Amino acid sequence: MIRTAALDALPVREAVPALVAALDGHGTAVLCAPPGTGKTTLVPLVLAGLVGGGPRRRVVVAEPRRIAARAAARRMAWLLGEQVGGAVGFTVRGERVAGPDTVVEVVTTGVLLQRLQRDQELTGVDVVVLDECHERHLDADTVAAFLLDVRETLRPELRLVAASATTDSAGWAHVLGQGGLGGAPVVEAAGVSYPVETVWAPPARPVRPPHGMRVDPAQLAHVAAVVRRALAERDGDVLCFLPGVGEIARVAGQLGGVDAEVLQIHGRAPAAVQDAVLSVARHRRVILSTAVAESSLTVPGVRVVVDSGLAREPRVDHARGLGALATVRASRAAGRQRAGRAGREAPGVVYRCWAEAEDGRLAAFPSPEIRIADLAQFALQAACWGDPDAAGLALLDPPPAGAMAAAREVLVAVGAVSPAGAVTARGHRMARLGLHPRLARALLDGSAALGARRAAELVALLSEEPPREYGDDLAGAWRQARAGGDAYAARWRTEARRLERAVSPAGRTAETGAGAAAGTAPRTPLGRGTAAGDQPPDPRASNAGEAASPASAALEETTPGRNPVLSASPAFEARGPGRSPGSGAAPDDAAAGLIAALAFPERVAKARGEGAFLMANGTAAELGDGSRLRSAPWLAVAVADRPPHSASARVRLGAVIDEDTARTAAAHLLTAGEEVRWEDGDLVARAAERLGAIELAVRPLRTPDPALVRAALLDGLRAEGLGLLRWSPDALTLRARLGFLHRTLGGAWPDVADDRTLLERADDWLEPELSRARRRADLGRIDAGQALNRLLPWATGEAVRLDELAPERLEVPSGSRIRVDYSAEHGQPVLAVKLQELFGLAETPRVAGVPVLVHLLSPAGRPAAVTADLASFWQGGYRAVRAELRGRYPKHPWPEDPATAEPTRHTNARLRR
Incomplete structure (x- = not known):
């Protein structure tokens, strides 16, 4: 006998007419109904015509979990006053309870996915209800996509409902509407009137956040303490959400001696335990559960929820071929689902094991598994x-x-x-x-x-x-x-x-x-x-x-x-x-x-x-x-x-x-051949057999492939720098001069400022010496200056102007030829010369149009002044230098008018002779 009173008490009944009308008009719809409204049980019965007097249709309800599929089928059968296997049946992996009279069949999304692969038309099925869409399991997303493909190409009459308590209704409406204007209709049902009080119960002391699979033992001890507190402060059964089986076992171990039966429910729990959790109990219970109790299940007697705030999500490291279930903070949507378990049958309370200030920072929805x-x-x-x-x-x-x-x-x-x-x-x-x-x-x-x-x-x-x-x-x-x-x-x-x-x-x-x-x-x-x-x-x-x-x-x-x-x-x-x-x-x-x-x-x-x-x-x-x-x-x-x-x-x-x-x-990972590489500061050449990264056998190579040798030597130069080559003072000066011309004139003058740039042009300047090298010592014999000459712009004729544009030395009034320092990476070239050798020089010397920075040295060769404007220095700065140094170096000339004085490298005594 149909339990009419129980059916009438389900709040979703008010939204059923709108849902039926939406399906009649569009063929697809999104049903948003809070927990406990009957969306999982009443809606399929109405759509199948088993209650409400509508036409008889065959309905398949897809649930993300086996425990939810069994529970939903049993609840619907109970509402009809029947046993499972009659008008209502279920199929999960390894178990099928259905018969020829079954009109509503509850299946896991995995079962439905394989049925679609076997029979794309889903022959005999009139309506498919995808329950708990908010969980965003990959199978559920895939099933929805396949069903929409079937509707578009084979069976436009197939009706499809996406149902959830906390879903992205706009997103699902767009998908089910297949991009049409406005998408699929969204039907919303009013929630259960029972209020759920929120009690914020953060740990007294900070706990470490979850990392990978690890949950701080202090966090689990705190959850157990909150369960004890809830038992003392409230009536009714306590449903506690934890991320995994291991955490359930550890919290259960800390609840010894409580005045309640402690049950553990998860995907691995025996069917008898699952049935016991979903049955009315004579004694008070504490039910420790993973996410399996978040959706679709009404656990009788529960008035209190203790939420650890943690969940498990898969993570994949594609580079290493490793994966794991990572512990993460549960989303706000999951928190609402969990809290709703406390208000299914009467007013309830949820104890949240985190601070209220943290709640707004949580993700709105769980991460879609497809991502x-x-x-x-x-x-x-x-x-x-x-x-x-x-x-x-x-x-x-x-x-x-x-x-x-x-x-x-x-x-x-x-x-x-x-x-x-x-x-x-x-x-x-x-x-x-x-x-x-x-x-x-x-x-x-x-x-x-x-x-x-x-x-x-x-x-x-x-x-x-x-x-x-x-x-x-x-x-x-x-x-x-x-x-x-x-x-x-x-x-x-x-x-x-x-x-x-x-x-x-x-x-x-x-x-x-x-x-x-x-x-x-x-x-x-x-x-x-x-x-x-x-x-x-x-x-x-x-x-x-x-x-x-x-x-x-x-x-x-x-x-x-x-x-x-x-x-x-x-x-x-x-x-x-x-x-x-x-x-x-x-x-x-x-x-x-x-x-x-x-x-x-x-x-x-x-x-x-x-x-x-x-x-x-x-x-x-x-x-x-x-x-x-x-x-x-x-x-x-x-x-x-x-x-x-x-x-x-x-x-x-x-x-x-x-x-x-x-x-x-792992035959596909087997490789054998020559290995020539830069290792521990020198070239290593050997014949090796490997299984991926595993070395199986190795022997030295006397005559390795020259191309491999060259590539390995370049790796060494990249790793340790061009300092491996022989850099004479003249070579370093040439590199600095070329760097200055590239910065100043650009054009055909090469960029030689850093090793990486030079190594990219190794073919242009390091050959043929590099190809003849066989080991680190051979690199040290390569004259870097001679090699760099190959980079000069010979083709344009500019190379012959090197000494004109960036001379290695400049002649000063005394007749000395002074080396110019071009090594300053972004500054001016530097000419360091004794002050007396520049007497009579009014204008600052220039190279490539750039005034040099003159470092005026004392007779002892120490810096006395720095200027890029000699004329101004003779008029002003010289007086201060003269006053400071002529007493210290009396044997050297310090004329009052350096502009007209004779430049010299000698002392006064030499000058008098």
Whole structure:
């Protein structure tokens, strides 16, 4: 029996007529409804005609999380007075509860994405509701883009609703309106009338902000203290939001002895625990939750929310091939969602563990996943859809060009797409596996060496990172999962069976037959490909573990549709008569190592000390104390992250391998050839074999390639400067003179001021000496002055004027030829001469039209005065110099009228003779 009273109590009912009218008129709409209004439960029932008397339609509701999908289906079934599987059902990865009478089906966005790849028309579906759009998960954005493509080209009658409590309504209206004038209609529903009081509860003392995965223990202790305070001050259950599973466990450990049942809810929590959280309880509870409880879920009894203010987002370092879930400050939109949990059933309160002054500085919305996540899987989906660059997809935010380029490299390397971006047969098969392309490559190629079952089990371990207590050894975690009875082991076995069926010949035949029977051939109007299966769990949604393992570096070049031969490695040679690599005879360590290396070949690593490794991508890696992997000569790193301010990655999960396995899995990184480079102050020439950044073998080269030698010597000159050449005083003077002429006259006179400029013209002035050099000592024999002469403007004839325009020396009235100093980078040339030698010189000497700066020296050669205007000096400044110095140097002439005196280099005694 339909629970009419409960349906009538949902505030969204007031907005339903406007929503129906918007869909009737436009086919798309944006529904903005605060938490608790019934947008997730009443709206689908009305659109399906199950309540309200409208026409019967089949409705698919897409939720970002599995727990939300199950909960929404159960709530709708309860409102109809039915069990799940009747008129309302759900499908999530590994679980389907639906039947022939199901009209409303709740699915995860990953499930819907793969259905669209399998059946682009979405046959039989009349309405799609994309719930919780504000979370901006990549799958949800992709599904919306695909559905809009279908509406435009195949099924204009397909209705589409984007629903959220705190969304960018204008942005979604524009996208759903496909750029039309005014976009899609926006329908707003009034919120629940229950007020939620805000209590600001910042820490008493400053705590360190989150860095990477790390959360200051003082912050977690403060959150636990606020939970205790809330229990003492308020009635009702307490829902506490924390960023991840690890933080939940630590806060739970600090809540011992509280007068309440402490429950932990997250994507990894067993179904029984999830059901318990969503059921009415007899006793008071404290529910510690990740972001899974932000949206779509009404947790009965909750009157208090404690918000840590932290969230998790993926981060990818494409240069190092590393990724992780980073702890960040939650957005204001997330804060509103979390606070709304307290006011679902009655007035409530939210304790925010930060200062009110900080709130305005928070981001308005969470970062769209398309901007920050690894895009390899998105790029494969787009390629299977027929739009490899995603240029034609209606996306709220375009994918970053750099991330798409890195994704394309991965897909080309694993043979999923051609260099032009077209999906291959192998790529279609990878997409059907519902795995990241890296893991799909490991499953397909690893099955040939290990058999489908063992490869599937290991890939299932990598698709959802094992709990920390399983350790950092992939082989050990594999054994523990096989023997385990925990919730993770149960999920792992289900996923392993799914992957084994998907990769086995029988499973592929059944899948192909089922697809053909269902009419899932490619649709020619869109020219799209086909795919089936489900997506791996979203790390942000499930908070699965505390480090991600994204693809970001190129894998090996593999001919599309062809698996590489893996049996060459001794680790996989038959251990006895009749055994082959495909028989699964390899030991656990070797099998785990192969799968990890196939998935992450750029992370194969060679030991360079106890617990220290160098990965093929050039990043250093370290193992924790006590790890059994510390003594391994080679390692395949499956999961790693790089702590802030650390030069080395931290290995979270890895497996022992041998060199042959590393060579096989990362064959595309193998290079062999001559290496000539400047190292430790001299030329080093050797023949080397490398696996990426890892040096495998090396021997000295006696006769290296001259071109490589020349390039390495130039590197040395760039690194250490042109001081490596022989610079005589005349050479330095010539460089200074040329620099002066370039500054003063420009034109054909060369710029020789800095080493970089000269090195860019090495061919013009350092040849042929540079080509004859073989080592550092040879550079020291090159006469820099003689080489610089080649840069003079000989072609224009100006070179012959060098001594005229910038003479090396100037003759002064005494007859002396005095060297001119041109070394002042931006100043005038300097003429340093004894004062008595300039008697009678009225005008300041000039070079290239520029007056020199005269340094007048005492008889002892010390500066007595500086002037650029000799005439003025003789008239004024000379008197002061004469008065100061003639008593000190009485043997030298100090005439009263220097303008008419005889210039001299000699003393009075010499003059009298």
